[in-house]
Amino acid sequence: MPALLPIAGGLYAHQAYATRTQELAPELNARDISQLLHGYSTLGVTPGVPVLDMVGFRATHLLTLGDFEPQGISMLLTACAELRYSNHQLMTSSAQALLGRLPDFTPQEVMSLAVRTLADRAPSLLPADFATIFYTLGTFGVHPGPRLMGLLTPPLTRLLPRCKPAELCNLYWGLGLIGEGSQQLAASIAALLPDCYAMDQLPDSLLRQVFQGFLCAKMSAAAAQEQAATSGSK
CATH class of the missing domain: 1.25.40 (Serine Threonine Protein Phosphatase 5, Tetratricopeptide repeat)
Known part of the structure; x- marks a missing residue:
């Protein structure tokens, strides 16, 4: 039983952080969102679909306003792919924002986005x-x-x-x-x-x-x- 305590503590901390993320979602700016999702994908953990939906809704709104920089769009789409998070409205808004800023993207950012899109279609x-x-x-x-x-x-x-x-x-x-x-x-x-x-x-x-x-x-x-x-x- 004592051996399970660190695991339980880690799960509690993860749940608490996910809850806090959900509470703050309406106040996040574009940079906050891209860095937050990048952090989750880097750690290989997901806050869960309800939290991602809240953050995704906020991201969609900010994308429509044009608040995301090219690097932020790249980080956002990359993180969503790695977290296996699918949100049609978010992807549509991201694609529109990407096309509008395409000349500002570096070749590496374009390739990174392309590979992550293709990864979903890898079997075909x-x-x-x-x-x-x-x-x-x-x-x-x-x-x-x-x-x-x-x-x-x-x-x-x-x-x-x-x-x-x-x-x-x-x-x-x-x-x-x-x-x-x-x-x-x-x-x-x-x-x-x-x-x-x-x-x-x-x-x-x-x-x-x-x-x-x-x-x-x-x-x-x-x-x-x-x-x-x-x-x-x-």
């Missing part, structure tokens, strides 16, 4: 869709985040046998540039490339792409080891 994506996604992520150096990477990986893994050589190379290159080149997904792709090479399906341009992805994977692994060693020595 084709090999070419995944190849384009990860090639673009690699180009901009944008990592979709561990949770969304987890959503994209299973359907992509099932499609690997259907991927064309160029699609495999684009995937491998993109994964390498976003720091995922040492993970199992990249290893599964790499295992398919020798057969493509044996069948003379990898021209020099694709071989260079694979080599770049390989180098990025090695550099990411070395950086991770160095960081782990530095942290362990403190």
Whole structure:
């Protein structure tokens, strides 16, 4: 029984914070909302649908007024995707606000939003869709985040046998540039490339792409080891 006390205390604190959020929702400004939802998604906890509905209602009103900055819209949509929170009116208002400020968004913010939108459709994506996604992520150096990477990986893994050589190379290159080149997904792709090479399906341009992805994977692994060693020595 004593071992359950920290858990009970944590649950009580979480519930109290969620209740407080619901009480303050009508007074929150655009920055408050984007940072609040970003915090929830970063911690991997949800205040519950009733609280999210209250915050979402307030966010919809502020979006209509044009109070959200581009970064705030990006944080808002990203957090909603990671919290698996669906609100049609909020999404519609966010999309309208996004289109109105699109020239002000950075490429990274646009890519971040696009990937989180595609994550919901991951089971219906084709090999070419995944190849384009990860090639673009690699180009901009944008990592979709561990949770969304987890959503994209299973359907992509099932499609690997259907991927064309160029699609495999684009995937491998993109994964390498976003720091995922040492993970199992990249290893599964790499295992398919020798057969493509044996069948003379990898021209020099694709071989260079694979080599770049390989180098990025090695550099990411070395950086991770160095960081782990530095942290362990403190």
